Amino acid sequence: MKARVLSGMQPTGDLHIGNYLGALKNWVRIQSDYECIFCIVDLHAITVYQEPARLRAKIEEIAAIYLAAGIDPAQSRVMVQSAVPEHAELAWMLTCVTPVGWLERMTQYKTKAAAQESVGDGLLQYPVLMAADILLYQAAIVPVGEDQVQHLELSRDIAQRFNSLYGETFTMPSTSLPTVGARVMGLDDPTAKMSKSATGTNHAVALLDPPEKIRKTILRATTDSQSGVDFDTLGAGVANLLAIFQGFTGWTDEQVRAHFAGMRYGDLKKQVADAVIAGLEPFQSRYREIVAEPGYLAGVLRDGAERVRPLARETVELVKQRMGLFSELV
Numbered sequence: 001m002k003a004r005v006l007s008g009m010q011p012t013g014d015l016h017i018g019n020y021l022g023a024l025k026n027w028v029r030i031q032s033d034y035e036c037i038f039c040i041v042d043l044h045a046i047t048v049y050q051e052p053a054r055l056r057a058k059i060e061e062i063a064a065i066y067l068a069a070g071i072d073p074a075q076s077r078v079m080v081q082s083a084v085p086e087h088a089e090l091a092w093m094l095t096c097v098t099p100v101g102w103l104e105r106m107t108q109y110k111t112k113a114a115a116q117e118s119v120g121d122g123l124l125q126y127p128v129l130m131a132a133d134i135l136l137y138q139a140a141i142v143p144v145g146e147d148q149v150q151h152l153e154l155s156r157d158i159a160q161r162f163n164s165l166y167g168e169t170f171t172m173p174s175t176s177l178p179t180v181g182a183r184v185m186g187l188d189d190p191t192a193k194m195s196k197s198a199t200g201t202n203h204a205v206a207l208l209d210p211p212e213k214i215r216k217t218i219l220r221a222t223t224d225s226q227s228g229v230d231f232d233t234l235g236a237g238v239a240n241l242l243a244i245f246q247g248f249t250g251w252t253d254e255q256v257r258a259h260f261a262g263m264r265y266g267d268l269k270k271q272v273a274d275a276v277i278a279g280l281e282p283f284q285s286r287y288r289e290i291v292a293e294p295g296y297l298a299g300v301l302r303d304g305a306e307r308v309r310p311l312a313r314e315t316v317e318l319v320k321q322r323m324g325l326f327s328e329l330v
Helices: 019-030 053-071 086-095 100-104 107-112 121-136 145-165 211-219 236-249 253-260 264-290 296-324
Strands: 006-008 035-040 078-081
Touching: 006 019, 006 121, 006 236, 019 035, 019 053, 035 053, 035 100, 053 264, 078 100, 078 296, 086 121, 086 296, 100 107, 100 121, 100 145, 100 253, 107 121, 107 236, 121 145, 121 296, 145 296, 211 264, 236 264, 253 264, 264 296
Parallel strands: 006 035, 035 078
Antiparallel strands: none
């Protein structure tokens, strides 16, 4: 029996090449070896205000990106979080067993709360909803980025607390990843991870950017004061460009060293831009086909939700039974 994997992305901002190399390509690789559920986590997005029409459009965009990247809806289940109401239902029940102190210590909450005069309760409860997403499907493995590891650990803490209070109910999700994807840094600041929430115009290459914009962004990437590629004193910006090139071409370290040693930065950037444009061309072509096919995307999402609902319903009814709530299982 295949282990169940759950992962997802918020329908906010523009997905970029960091998301593609670090997550999406990884998802495509593992979908044959695991039972995969890939979410568009729109309930997480509304912890801050989202313009409704834009949010709906972004949900469809992210779904189309999943499919264009190679997620096969016949193998994997692709669904929207809010289309399965058990996510919110389980989140409330888990909220009732989660100490506030656990939530207040979360790094992302502390950082965001410190930067704002007032925050919504949804920001505090965000990790409980994430725990509900994972535990709802009894997921064994949850591929997450480094910034989400603390949330995954909290999911384990919540599962353990619930199991100790009410009896064995939840699978303990693993923090180990099936494979490790590339870590892509910002093109304007190669010391910070590329982020879809960053506001800089030269920070990231979005997956749907046209070729001319991709080239312009990469040609403006930060490097260092040296004149060319020196693998003995490789700066963060140059290392990031080489990693992006390698991620799109599949070249080995030896091939990269032999080809780029001593190359001037302008030529390096041109070749990286060429590799990214060529690497994204099939993806962008498939994306255009998907969004142009009437009803296809809606059908995939409807089917995905229908296929996960029995799993979700079974878990919620079991939790209600354990807690003494009214349950269809009683």
